[in-house]
Amino acid sequence: MAQIFHRSTNTISRLSIFGGIFLVAGLIGLFAVLDRSSYNTGVGVVLAQPIPFSHDHHTAALGISCVYCHTSVEDSAFAGIPPTATCMNCHNLIWNQSPMLAAVRESYRTGEPIRWTRVHDLPDYVYFNHGIHVAKGIGCESCHGRVDLMPLIMKTESLQMEWCLDCHRQPESRVRPLSEIYTMGWRPEHADQGTRLIAEHDINSKVSCSTCHR
Amino acid sequence: MxxxxxxxxxxxxxxxxxxxxxxxxxxxxxxxxxxxxxxxxxxxxxxxxxxxxxxxxxxxxxxxxxxxxxxxxxLIEGTVARGHLGEDVGFETGLDENGAVVADFPMAVDLVLLERGRNRYDVFCSPCHDRLGNGRGMIVRRGYKQPTSFHDPRLVEARPGYFVNVMTNGFGQMSSYAPQLKPADRWAVAAYIQALQLSRRVPADLLSGEDRAWLAGEPTEVPQPESDDGGHS
Missing domain, CATH: 1.20.5 (Single alpha-helices involved in coiled-coils or other helix-helix interfaces)
Incomplete structure (x- = not known):
C-alpha cells in the first residue's frame, strides 16, 4: 500500500507538535490573563450609583471616620451600609436643597431604601468576616485601597482567592497597629514591625480550605 | 490495531x-x-x-x-434582641424612672473606659463637636448649626447622665446616636467628655512635676501636647 503522506509532511507534523505546546500554553496564559484582567475582576471600574457619593470628600476633606457610617465593621461579618438616617445627620442642614441629594431626602421621607450598586462582592461560597480582620490589625486600605482618594468608589484589589492567600500566607506584610486600622496611606515604621505585631495580636492566619469555604 | x-x-x-x-x-x-x-x-x-x-x-x-x-x-417597633432588654432605664438612657439625670457612672471610670470613650467620641462626635469639644468641628465649619461647647459652664456642671441622654435621644439639631452607640459606649463617651472638660480646668497643683515645669516655661524634654486642627478657638 502506498504512503498516504509524503516524506515532506514530516516537517509539518513535527512543527505542529512543537507549535501545539505553544498553542496550549498560550491558551492557558490567555485564560490566566483574562481571568485577572479588570474586565473579569472589576478592578478600577466605577459602577453606576444612584447618588455620586464621594468617599474622598467625606473622609479626606471632612475627616469623618470609616466607622461613622460603616458602624458594624468592628464586630460583625458585614461592615454595614449606613441607613439613610445617617446621611441626614448632616444633610438635614447641609446641602439640604441640593438636587444631587434629592434621592436621599426621598428615601428618608418614604423609607424606601437607596439602591446602591454593590462594589465589593465576594462569591457566596466564601465566608468572610470583617470583624476579625479589623480586630487583628488589617486596615481598610489593605483590601479597599485608598478610599480617601476616590471621588467615586471602585475596587482596587481583585478579591480573588490567590489575593486572599497572598496575605493569609504572610500576614506580616499587611498587619498594622490597631490604632492605624482606619488610617489611609499608613506605612510600617520599621521592617520587622509586622512580625512583632503578629505575636502581639496573636494572629494565627489560616490557609486551610475550610477557613473560608465552610 | x-x-x-x-x-x-x-x-x-x-x-x-x-x-x-x-x-x-x-x-x-x-x-x-x-x-x-x-x-x-x-x-x-x-x-x-x-x-x-x-x-x-x-x-x-x-x-x-x-x-x-x-x-x-x-425591626418591628419594640423588638428586643436577646440580652438587650434594657431594664435598667438609667443605664440605657441616662435618665432614671422618674426622669431625673443619673448623676454617677454605673461603672468604674478607668483608663480603659476613657480610651474607649475617646475612640467613640472621635468617630461619632468630633465631626461636629471637634476633638477638643469646642463645638467647632469640620461639619460645623461647613455650615452645620454650632453645638454648645463642652467647656460652657452649663455643660461643665452637667452630670454624665445628661450626656448619655442627649446621645440616646438627640438634642436640638443633633439626631439620636443610639443606633451607633451602645449604652455602655455612651457612658464611655460621657466619661471622655468629662475628661475633655477637665483638661481645661485642672488645678495646676494636681499636675505632675514635669507638666508643671512645662507650664512654667522651663525648657524640658516634655513632649508637646497633641495639637489639633480646631485647637485655636
Whole structure:
C-alpha cells in the first residue's frame, strides 16, 4: 500500500507538535490573563450609583471616620451600609436643597431604601468576616485601597482567592497597629514591625480550605 | 490495531504499508470536531454564576419579595434582641424612672473606659463637636448649626447622665446616636467628655512635676501636647 503522506509532511507534523505546546500554553496564559484582567475582576471600574457619593470628600476633606457610617465593621461579618438616617445627620442642614441629594431626602421621607450598586462582592461560597480582620490589625486600605482618594468608589484589589492567600500566607506584610486600622496611606515604621505585631495580636492566619469555604 | 489516540500523530513513512491507515485517517477527521465539542462546550456551558450568587440573601441585598425592595426587614417597633432588654432605664438612657439625670457612672471610670470613650467620641462626635469639644468641628465649619461647647459652664456642671441622654435621644439639631452607640459606649463617651472638660480646668497643683515645669516655661524634654486642627478657638 502506498504512503498516504509524503516524506515532506514530516516537517509539518513535527512543527505542529512543537507549535501545539505553544498553542496550549498560550491558551492557558490567555485564560490566566483574562481571568485577572479588570474586565473579569472589576478592578478600577466605577459602577453606576444612584447618588455620586464621594468617599474622598467625606473622609479626606471632612475627616469623618470609616466607622461613622460603616458602624458594624468592628464586630460583625458585614461592615454595614449606613441607613439613610445617617446621611441626614448632616444633610438635614447641609446641602439640604441640593438636587444631587434629592434621592436621599426621598428615601428618608418614604423609607424606601437607596439602591446602591454593590462594589465589593465576594462569591457566596466564601465566608468572610470583617470583624476579625479589623480586630487583628488589617486596615481598610489593605483590601479597599485608598478610599480617601476616590471621588467615586471602585475596587482596587481583585478579591480573588490567590489575593486572599497572598496575605493569609504572610500576614506580616499587611498587619498594622490597631490604632492605624482606619488610617489611609499608613506605612510600617520599621521592617520587622509586622512580625512583632503578629505575636502581639496573636494572629494565627489560616490557609486551610475550610477557613473560608465552610 | 492501534488506538485512535496514537494515530492522531501522523508519522508519514513509518506508517507506510500498515493496513487500515487510510481508514484511520478518515476517522481522525471525524474525531476532531467531536473532541472539540467535548473539550470546549462544557467550558462555555460551565460559565454560570449559580455558585457565586446562591439563592439566599446577603445583608441588605435587594429583593423583589418585599414592597420596599430590600431583603433585610426593618425591626418591628419594640423588638428586643436577646440580652438587650434594657431594664435598667438609667443605664440605657441616662435618665432614671422618674426622669431625673443619673448623676454617677454605673461603672468604674478607668483608663480603659476613657480610651474607649475617646475612640467613640472621635468617630461619632468630633465631626461636629471637634476633638477638643469646642463645638467647632469640620461639619460645623461647613455650615452645620454650632453645638454648645463642652467647656460652657452649663455643660461643665452637667452630670454624665445628661450626656448619655442627649446621645440616646438627640438634642436640638443633633439626631439620636443610639443606633451607633451602645449604652455602655455612651457612658464611655460621657466619661471622655468629662475628661475633655477637665483638661481645661485642672488645678495646676494636681499636675505632675514635669507638666508643671512645662507650664512654667522651663525648657524640658516634655513632649508637646497633641495639637489639633480646631485647637485655636
Amino acid at each position: 492501534r488506538t485512535d489516540r496514537i494515530e492522531t500523530v501522523p508519522l508519514g513513512s513509518r506508517q507506510a504499508g500498515r493496513a487500515g491507515a487510510a481508514a484511520t485517517a478518515g476517522r481522525r477527521l471525524r474525531i476532531a470536531p467531536v473532541a472539540l465539542l467535548i473539550g470546549v462546550v462544557p467550558w462555555l456551558v460551565g460559565c454560570r454564576q449559580d455558585m457565586h450568587d446562591q439563592p439566599r440573601y446577603e445583608p441588605l441585598e435587594a429583593s423583589s419579595f418585599f414592597d420596599n425592595g430590600a431583603a433585610s426587614r426593618p
